[in-house]
Amino acid sequence: MKKDLLKMDDLSKEEILDILNLADQLKYELKHDIAHAHLKGKTLGMIFEKSSTRTRVSFEVGMYQLGGNGLFLSSRDLQIGRGEPVQDTARVLSRFLNGIMIRTFKQKEVETLAKYSSIPIINGLTDDEHPCQVLADLMTIREYKNTIEGLKVAYIGDGNNMAQSLMIGTLKTGMNFSIACPPDYTPKQEYILRAKELAEKEGTKFVITDSPKEAAMDADVLITDVWASMGQEGEAEIRKKAFKGFQINDELMGKAHSDAIVLHCLPAHRGEEITNEVIEAHQNEVFDEAENRLHAQKAVLVKLMK
Ligand code: CP
Ligand code: NVA
Numbered sequence: 255m256k257k258d259l260l261k262m263d264d265l266s267k268e269e270i271l272d273i274l275n276l277a278d279q280l281k282y283e284l285k286h287d288i289a290h291a292h293l294k295g296k297t298l299g300m301i302f303e304k305s306s307t308r309t310r311v312s313f314e315v316g317m318y319q320l321g322g323n324g325l326f327l328s329s330r331d332l333q334i335g336r337g338e339p340v341q342d343t344a345r346v347l348s349r350f351l352n353g354i355m356i357r358t359f360k361q362k363e364v365e366t367l368a369k370y371s372s373i374p375i376i377n378g379l380t381d382d383e384h385p386c387q388v389l390a391d392l393m394t395i396r397e398y399k400n401t402i403e404g405l406k407v408a409y410i411g412d413g414n415n416m417a418q419s420l421m422i423g424t425l426k427t428g429m430n431f432s433i434a435c436p437p438d439y440t441p442k443q444e445y446i447l448r449a450k451e452l453a454e455k456e457g458t459k460f461v462i463t464d465s466p467k468e469a470a471m472d473a474d475v476l477i478t479d480v481w482a483s484m485g486q487e488g489e490a491e492i493r494k495k496a497f498k499g500f501q502i503n504d505e506l507m508g509k510a511h512s513d514a515i516v517l518h519c520l521p522a523h524r525g526e527e528i529t530n531e532v533i534e535a536h537q538n539e540v541f542d543e544a545e546n547r548l549h550a551q552k553a554v555l556v557k558l559m560k
Pocket of ligand 1: 305306307308309310379387519520521
């Protein structure tokens with residue numbers, strides 16, 4: 255039976271760790287010129303209904319490096335953009351392709367695509383989730399800290415797609431997770447309940463608060479994301495007011511462990527969710543994190559499409 259990656263919770267703890275191990279291996283092999291054409295002759299369709307720099311380039315380059323082909327499909331050009339049902343698009347594309355990565359708005363659309371496709375579907379970001387980014391984040395944390403179990407991750411800002419995938423990914427792999435967000439911008443209730451369940455199962459701590467300082471206290475990893483995500487441009491001004499104070503800056507860094515790392519999925523809005531000083535001081539982690547999208551996604555592609 256085909257396997258999809260529609261949300262972080264589609265992966266078990268073991269599957270996440272397997273992907274991270276394979277990602278480390280693929281990164282090593284790339285750096286040492288050891289090539290394996292795991293996906294020779296295979297084509298991944300990449301549907302984009304939102305903009306992208308990292309996701310598009312890393313998936314396309316990743317497929318190429320694996321001996322296959324990545325096909326960029328903009329919804330502006332596809333018939334889907336003119337109203338062709340997802341159900342039909344799914345069945346047609348399944349006849350041509352070996353996998354589909356999709357970046358879109360509604361999580362439901364990705365689920366419908368998966369239901370009607372006979373090939374693996376990968377979520378390249380929806381309003382609810384960004385699982386590929388979180389796999390790259392976990393990989394980066396492990397590179398810097400040599401472990402992930404038992405570490406404390408603090409997320410400051412919007413309870414958005416990044417926050418929701420991070421909660422599941424970190425708590426599932428034995429990390430402690432604290433999130434600070436304004437009361438009107440918390441993750442969805444179903445994610446909060448699932449986070450509590452995972453923390454209980456793993457014996458770790460999940461905290462949701464409206465105090466960035468409380469969340470950042472003794473953190474090993476600090477993470478943030480934009481205050482207004484793609485599709486929320488019209489709310490940008492209201493959000494700027496609501497998120498005032500929910501910023502990773504030097505003062506907040508002072509609450510975390512002195513060797514804490516900082517991650518940001520990018521693109522960043524310097525002066526809003528993070529200061530220029532902090533992101534520049536932590537550029538090593540942030541750009542390793544961006545690079546790791548390539549390696550983590552290649553691992554996902556091999557696991558799902560080989
Ligand atoms: N982090 C991320 O997904 O970046 P892009 O929007 O550039 O793909
Ligand atoms: N939360 C952001 C992430 C971008 C990679 C957005 O959805 O726009």
